[in-house]
Amino acid sequence: MEILWVLIAILMIGFVVVPFMRRRRGMIEQVAPGHPDAADPANYGFVRQEELDVRMPGPDQDLLDVLDLVQRTQDYRAASQLLAGTEAEGELRWQRVQAFAGAASLELQQRPGGVSEAPGGQWLRVWRAEQPKDAGGAAVHAEFLVQQAWRTATPGTEEFRIIMEEAKSACADAALLAPGDPIPYIIELSVSRGLAYPRPEFEQLWLKILDRAPAHMGAHLAALHYWCEKWHGSREQAYDFAEAAAARAPQGSLLAAMPLFAVFEHLPEVNLVSGFYQSEVVTKAIHGALYAVHAARHDDPMLAHVRHLLVFFLVRGERWAEAMNQLVHVDGHVGALPWTLSSDPAAEFAVYRALAVAGYEANGGSPATLPH
Secondary structure, rough: OHHHHHHHHHHHOOOOOOOOOEEOOEEEEOOOOOOOOOEOOHHHHOOHHHHOOOOOOOOHHHHHHHHHHHHHHHOOOHHHHHOOOOOOHHHHHHHHHHHHHHHHHHHHHHOOOOOOOOOOOHHHHHHHOOOOOHHHHHHHHHHHHHHHHHHOOOOOHHHHHHHHHHHHHHHHHHHHHHOOOHHHHHHHHHHHHHOOOHHHHHHHHHHHHHHOOOOOHHHHHHHHHOOOEEEEEEEEHHHHHHHHHHHHOOOHHHHHHHHHHHHHOOOOOOOOHHHHHHOOOHHHHHHHHHHHHHHHOOOOOOOHHHHHHHHHHHHHHHHHHHHHHHHHHHOEEEOOOOOOOOHHHHHHHHHHHHHHHHHHHHHHHHHHHHOO
């Protein structure tokens, strides 16, 4: 099996083509497209790679409709109305703030402006100018600055620091406009990582979030980065943070999946051996995430995030049927970890999906046996 992962890794480096697989006595192997024995994800109703939506982890038609309207008309008012009608403490508002900020940031990247062309994302500038007291617009602007820092500057440089300091100030402005809203402080978690807040300052920020939204999954994922080995903590501190969150998770909360995200953040850079993904620490984290998914509300906005990460780990652990059970819930949207770390999220997702289908069929599965 290890040689298969080596071949897939080589393929994924170039993202040239999604591998086609076939079943063979309980094993899977790569074959050419069109081979009569090739496993075909389309047989399961899965979306074609080129039609996968890379913007979000799962469906939010209201957001998509508003995003389309705002970008088409360059009028911010629909975005303002949508955020005003979205619960402040919930996960959905946080995701929508990220989406609007990301759209403005990408617009600016694609159209930086010039002598004869206005810069992209102009609707966000107009929003802030015309409605300076709008808490939604203030939060989107703060998140926009954070995304600009990570997208356009190198951490540790003066340019990065300047943008992050501006983002920190914007977070403070947003917090003043909505004292009970956790989102300005959640946005600041990314600032704390970029500006390397001292531990006491970070913990003070975290307490402000816990006071407002103690079970906010998005906030916990943002805070986890600070505690990771590659930033300002260690593997042990990240695991401790994730396990503590899981231990105090209320019934039905996806916080029980936090240890799986901590494991993901500390994966070896090169590890193609499936045995690692069947180890005790990974298996325990997977089971916690599976339990969380089973207990969560079907409309929990963070559910798709957990399912996407489960697909990654279940495929790596060769737990094909369980991977397929997650895929039927998230297929069509790929705007989540781990796919978004790739330069081509749709291609990355499609590789794992093809492996899941092939492994499922190699062990006797078929479209008829897959529960929906």
